[in-house]
Amino acid sequence: MKYTASEKEILSLVTMYNGISRKQLAELSDLSQASITKITKKLIDDDLIMEGERISSGLGRKEVLLYSNPHKFTFLGIDIGGYLVRFALSNNSMEVLHQEEFFMDELDESHNKDEALLERLNQFLKRTNTISSNIDAIGIGVTGLVDIEQNMILNIPNRKGWDEIPIIDIFKKTFSCPIFLDEGGRTMAIAEKTLGKAKEIRDFIVVQIGFGIVSGIMINDQLLRGSSNVSSLLGHITADENAGRCLCGNYGCLENIITFPMLEIEYKKRNGLYSSIGEAYKHNDKIAIEVCVDTGKALGIALSNVVNLFNPNAIYIGGPIFDVLPMLLEETKRTIILRANRFATLALSLEENSFGQQQGIMGALTFAKINFISQL
Ligand SMILES: [Zn+2]
Incomplete structure (x- = not known):
């Protein structure tokens, strides 16, 4: 199903302020109250968002808060640092359900870094009983240089053997969902903007x-x-x-x-x-x-x-x-x-x-969701 730019904007705002009233959505989006009522009804009917508790908004009126439906989508984040690799699965409310990490040097001996990484990822999914077709989008943040048009890691300055790795092409053999790749600092900024202090x-x-x-x-x-x-x-x-x-x-x-x-x-x-x-x-x-x-x-x-x-x-x-x-x-x-x-x-x-040592993996997960919403 295709969504309009306004509908996607409201979805993004509910992701950012999980627990937000229609009145606040109108203020933040510049959309009219009538549009907000219509859009939120559609998003609720499609199970993308849901109503939660009522809060008092002063003058005796009660506002219903809107949340992302946690069960609607599952996201996979991959944070490739110079030292550690982290995998994490989150629900649609950006709550981390499973997470694992290992040292980058464990992949030093592997000739094909992308295939070795995929192998480790498959083991992670197996341990967490996750079927690859149940993942809705994957976000990859890399501490290095990436070519986002060619879907390629160009270079990781701190590691040998990570030049010109066509990571998305390899991953596409296993996953049919959208896969997004960017530099790790940028995905961290997306997490800070979406879920952290920089809203x-x-x-x-x-x-x-x-x-x-x-x-x-x-x-x-x-x-x-x-x-x-x-x-x-x-x-x-x-x-x-x-x-x-x-x-x-x-x-x-x-x-x-x-x-x-x-x-x-x-x-x-x-x-x-x-x-x-x-x-x-x-x-x-x-x-x-x-x-x-x-x-x-x-x-x-x-x-x-x-x-x-x-x-x-x-x-x-x-x-x-x-x-x-x-x-x-x-x-x-x-x-x-x-x-x-x-x-x-x-x-x-x-x-x-906002996320301390989790900044990288929260970046990868948030990056997956934000891009996924933009393609809905
Ligand atoms: Zn340098």
Whole structure:
């Protein structure tokens, strides 16, 4: 069944604000109350959305809240990071039903990465008793460069052997549903926009750091792609040309300074005595704190440049590195405020992202649903 642009808009809004009244839908969509009544009736008749509890809207009137019908669709998200791969299945309310992860290096020996990934995916589906034909859409987010027209992973800078992988073509042998592919920072931005803190924010940046750096930039409610779909490559901007060679081939990339492995190397280089920087940080080790201050400054300088260029309303920062080393985040924020133009920071909010370590997989799942709705 084909749906109109207005019907899809209402479906998207119910996905975003799961539990929303018709009055709020009218306000957010600029559609008339009469149109909203008609559209929601059709969407309820088609089992796409459903009515929930009544809430008081003041003046004694009660409003019925509308929700996505959780059982209508099932989505599969695949988050391919430089370090971990995550699979997750969600219902139509974006609740994760099953999730698994494994290390990327488990696929190092495989000659055909896409087929090896598919094999792991099939095992996951088998363990969760999921039939591939019951999946309605698949979203794949990759920490690397993708060609979304040719449905191909072009390169994962942190991993060898992931060049020109026609991942969708291989997956189509098993799945008949739509499969969507994009860069992981962009899918993370979609999750923040749809389900997270950025629902009403039009200009924002998501930054996720663990074993690599991923970022997504949304300007005027549009994902920034650039002319060759390469934009937002924050991890590979040059931060210190005298620093070592990056796996991407360039010298002194931001990823050469601030990722888990790089912080460990820096900590050891400064003669840190604990087994890891995380362990040292727990004991208030001076060297660990100095490394956090110096690297937080490097990230803060890079992001202050981004703030001056794009003047976002918010930067949502997250990832395991900040959970282990919270001071890194404080130093990053401090440097952004200090270095970026004061008129650009007036309305700038620096916050942790909504899903922490789940940002990537929530990105892949949300990306699947949003694209799926647009094709209904
Ligand atoms: Zn690089």
